[in-house]
Every structure is written in structure tokens, then in C-alpha cells.
Amino acid sequence: MSKEIIKLEDLRREFTMGNETVHALKGISFSINEGEFVTIMGSSGSGKSTLLNILGCLDQPTSGTYEIDGLAVRNLSKNELARIRNEKIGFIFQSYNLLARTSALENVELPLLYNSKVSTEERKERAINALEMVGLGNRMDHTPSQLSGGQQQRVAIARSLVNKPVMILADEATGNLDTRTSYEIMSLFQELNEKGITIAFVTHEPDIATFSSRTIVLKDGSIIKDYLNKEIHSAATELALLPVEDH
């Protein structure tokens, strides 16, 4: 049995809108082990964004427990949450969220700027390593506007890796990409997962889920399905099967 990275128990989140209370999450329990590649699926309004915010320590549950890497997150201060985000989580967003007019290298360095334990030299070295890992070793000086969508998302992935997180949280990371580029990115995620990196991937596209090892399906704030994929598709193989594009 490998180590539990994430442990949720009866997690609830309620929002008060005027006089009404909206139950966004109605008692969710699951664990993610080290090295898993989990896709979290659900239509809009299913509560997956709320769950993602809580998993990412951007939000706190109303009740229930959430532990990340053995650390209970409940009742932590804003600054303590910021530190957990900085040291334990790598974020990847649908719209990449890179800093404009800033080189790929500096974008990747960003999380380490907020970690005073990392020296300037180490920061640079780790950022270069991360960029090489995502295959952008030759484009470190490019700014986002000089990169394609797929490349920008690779920079974002490198940024999520640079702080050596216990888990990468991806929010519709392929949502803005065409099928070919999505598969390229998924192939990269699979590669990273093979190296032992834990990934939680929020998506609403069923075909993306087939690349992961486990899928959790949410509906109306509850888990309706949680299953291991028996047949994990290889994104690299799928990519090869796509019709060749004319350039």
C-alpha cells in the first residue's frame, strides 16, 4: 500500500447566497495515493470546481477533514495555506495563466520566488530542469506571445513541477487546445506520472479520462462513480493514430 497523498472524509462545502444555503459538496470521501493519475469528472454545477479549490488549498471546507501529505488543512490561516500551495501543490490552469512579456524561464521560476529557502542559483537551475523535462529546453527565453498554446501549457506544466509538489492539480488543462495538442499534453502528463508524480486532473471530456488510471465522477455535489481504469489508453499511441495534418 503506497502513501496517501490526499485524504478526504465527509467533506462538505456550503455557500450562503442571501437567505439560501447552497450545498456545493455534500459529504465527499476519497483518498489519492502517491503515483496515481486521477481524473475528476462532472458536468458544470457538479461541484468539481469547488472540490478543486479545496484540494488546491484556495478554499476551506465547511466541515469534514482534508489532509494533504499528512497535514490537516482545516483551520489553517491564509498564510499557512499559501505556504502549502507553494510547497506541496502544482497548479495548471485552462488558460495557462503565464505572466505576459516575461520569459518562459522567469515564468517557471515564479513559485520559487515565494520560497525563501531556495537560492537564486538553485531557482534558476530547477527552472531549467523543469523546462527541459517538458521539452522546452531550447525556448527558455521566449515570452508567452512567442509560444503556441501547447507550448504555453508546457511552460505552465514546468511551472507546476518546479517546486517538486506532492501533487499536480490540473483544471481543464486541455480545454483550450485542439485534439492533437491535447493528446500531446496528455502524453506528457502520462510521462510525468510514470516518473511517479501524482496528478489530479479535472475535466469534463470523457476521452481525456481514458488516459488516467482512475476516474471520480461527481454529480450534484456527491460522488456517483469512482473506478480504476482497467484499460489505460496511451496518449502517445492515440496521437500516432490521428490523421496526419496538412500543413
Added chain:
Amino acid sequence: MRLLNLIKIAFKAIILNKVRTLLTMLGIIIGVAAVIAMLAIGEGSKESIRNTISSMGSNMITVRPGEDDRGPARGSGGDVQTLTLKDYEVIKEKTTLISYITPVVNGGGQVINGSNNWPSSIYGVNPEYLNIKVVGLQSGSMFTDAEVRSAAKVVLLGQTVVDNVFPDGEDPVGKMIRFNSIPFKVIGVLEEKGENTFGQDQDDVVIAPYTTVQKRILAIDYLNQIMASAVSEDDAPEAVTQVTEILRTQHKLGDDDNDDFTVRSMEELISTFSSTSEMLTILLVAVAGISLLIGGIGIMNIMYVSVKERTKEIGLRMAVGGKGSDILMQFLIEAILISITGGLLGVILGLGSTVFIEKFLHWPTNVALYSIIISFAVCAVTGIFFGWYPARKAAALDPITALRYE
């Protein structure tokens, strides 16, 4: 997070928006430059007044008849006849703080040499006058005490008078001239002093023994003025008090009586004129200060826009571990960097325009170090003050909302 990193981040944000940053700075630049230039002009004119008055003799003390009724519509002291030769003698005898003293009688008249004539003023004094006014002789010599006693008809001329009544450039010493039809022998020419700050030609004078002027020209037995020189500049205020007491006793004034004379030192004169220029300086600085304030508001405005514009960036920074305090510091440092850089450029511009004013407008200027320090400090404070609210707004953003902001 280390401060150095924050400064780097803020610096980068400024570099990325060069034009906007420069425009933001403009208010501060102009404000600081204006403060420095205005203060330099103010200080310069104050100093020039001081120099002028000092050149007339900084230890000088004057005693005039009549009450002290300072103001623009003061009547001529000559109308009052309360100052006498006896007063002069008593002061001279009793005072301890005065090194030179002379009675002064003066009047206007025509200086005539053959067909040339020139309207001027004649001052009847004793030989100590030269020491009091700190003026030397170009040629010839001063009259003696003996000549004073005998009311000799001898005069010394100022350069302006010489230029007008001896236009051919001949040496006036030893020549005869007439002042209001009375013949005088020219025995010396005064050193040139030029115009003073008030535009008065200090060389347009004729000097003669006071006895001569009293008896032969004005036919009076009182004095228009007594001029004296304190032992040192520091002793001048004390000397004023002493002379006042001597004269009050001499004039037999009771405790309730007002002085029927006015004793004044140059120091007082300086402060009278300085206060006028000080008032002007305050006004100028107030105007400059307002522009500095507007510059600060400009910074606040741009910082607000910047926070709004970079909401998503702030969200990202928070998501990857930036604390609220990190974000606050980032924007605060940015504001301070803008204002301090603006201040620095303002100082340079201010010094530059001061040099320009001095060189091309020929206004006296004097850059005071305190004006640089003050305006620079105001800049830093402006940055903190006007950067604080936008920065706090940025720090208070909710990362979830900020990340989703479009």
C-alpha cells in the same frame, strides 16, 4: 519571501510599462523640480537682500527722529526735529558698544561745475562716516575733524556725480564746484559701490562736514539721523538697546511715554525685507506642494488601474504561494520605486532649471540642501501613502475570484 525578490518583481513591472510609468512619474518630477527651483529662487533673493544690506555696513545702527511707525506710508524723518547734536554727543560719551558714530544731516540740491550740473543729495557727516558705511576713497582724502569744527567748504563726490559734472574725465580732486550756489572744494572721490538690490544708486552722493551742511546749506540746528557702528555684528541688538536707553534718559521720557526716536540695526532691516521674500517663497512652495500632491494622486490612480489590470496575475501569484503580505509589498514597492525615481529625476530637473534661471534670467538662486532632502522625503512618503490603498486592495483579493477574473 526575500525583500530583494520583491524589489526585483516590482522593478520588472515598472520596466514592462516604461511609458506609463514615466507619465505617472511626471507629476512627481514636476512637483519636486518646482519645489527645489522655487526654494532656490526664494533663498537666492533672500541672500541677495542680505548681501546688499550687509554691504551697506552690517553693524550699522541708525537713529532717526520720530516714533517707530513702520509701514509703507511713513513720513520723512526730517519733519521731526527731536534729534539734536547734543543727543549725538551724549551717545558718543556714554555708549560702550559702539565703535564709530556720526551725526547725519542731508538735503537735496544741484551740483554745478561750469556748464555741467546734476541733481544729487548732500550728506553732512563726520570723518567716521566712511568706517560706518564701509566705503573707501578712490582718490583724495577725507576731511578732518578740524575741517568739521571750522565748517570748511569741502566735499567728497560719489562716482555718479563725478561722471555727470566732470564729463571730460578730468580729475575732480582740487577743483571747485558749487552746491546750490555755494562754492565747495572737491577733496576726494568715493569708491564705487554700484546699485543696491532696491535699485538705489549708492554713488549718487555728495559728502561734506555736517557742520557745513547744517549751517551753510540747510540752516538747521537739528539732525536728520545719527549713524553708528556696533563693535561687532553680534553686539548690534545690545547696542540698539543701549542707545535707546541713553536717548530716553536724555529726552527725559517717562515710563509711559513712547520713544520720540527710532533706533534700528541692519539686522532688523534685513528681517523686514526677508519676511517679504519669505512670504513669497511660502506661496511658491505651496503651489509646488500642490503639484506634488497631484503627482501622488496620479500614482494612486495608476496603481489602482494596475491592480485591476493584473488581477489575474495576482490570483496566479497567490495560487503558487504568494502571501497577501507579499502581494501588498510588491505593489507598495512598485509605488515607492515610481515615486522615488520620479523624485530623483525631479531633483535633477530642479537643479537643472535652477542653473538655467541663474544663467539666462540672471535671478539670484541658492539651492538649499534642505529643499532637496524635504522634497525627496515627501516623495517617499507620497509613494507609501498613495501606494498603500491600491496595494492593500490587491492583497485583499480572493485568489479564486482573482484567477477567474477576465
